[in-house]
Amino acid sequence: MGKEICERCGKLNYSYDMVRLIDDDGKEEDMCxxxxxxxxxxxMGIDDFxxxxxxxxACDADGTMxxxxxxxxxxxxxxxxxANEIQDEEMKGYKFQVLAKFDEDQKWALQRLYYKIRKELSNKYIKSINGKIYSIKDGTIRGRIELMDKDDSRFPHLVIDGKTYTWEQLGDMLIGYDEFDFKLKLFDQIYEK
Incomplete structure (x- = not known):
């Protein structure tokens, strides 16, 4: 992961913890x-908790931390x-978000985030046979759509159970489900309770 220096406080931060602020005159400032x-x-006149x-x-259903x-x-x-999962010093895998109101107790909001992490980690949607064959467990799958910057593919990848899959791999998992109906629901997890 790359690092950048905050123009406000001078601290070195990981790139994912940096924000670019552009004022009305077009002046840019990179800050942590x-x-x-x-x-x-x-x-905004609010507390900066x-x-x-x-x-x-947190551990997942298989006991992996x-x-x-x-x-x-x-x-x-x-x-x-x-909450972004860190794997090999990179942010990849699981990602969770919750939205708190400005007047909400932020410790409670943080507990909601922890609960969401534990709840999702307790579910597994893909089962593996001998580490090579993957199939959908119990006919349900849930994950995140993610664009891959380093990949030259024009299709986004899917992150399911904290692992990245291609649409082709998902298609392979659907073999055997011919004549089944399906429902695809897209939503922004930040608004999910």
């Missing part, structure tokens, strides 16, 4: 997420709490 939140809280751990760990980078971002719609 903490400085951005401080600026937003000041402008910072008393939280930046990492969270997952480590998440926790971050908060103050936005116009509320306070977004986000």
């Amino acid at each position: 997420n903490d400085c951005f939140n401080k600026e937003m809280a000041l402008n 910072n008393d939280y751990d930046r990492e969270y760990q 997952h480590t998440f980078r926790i971050r908060k971002q103050i936005a116009g719609i509320g306070i977004i709490w986000e």
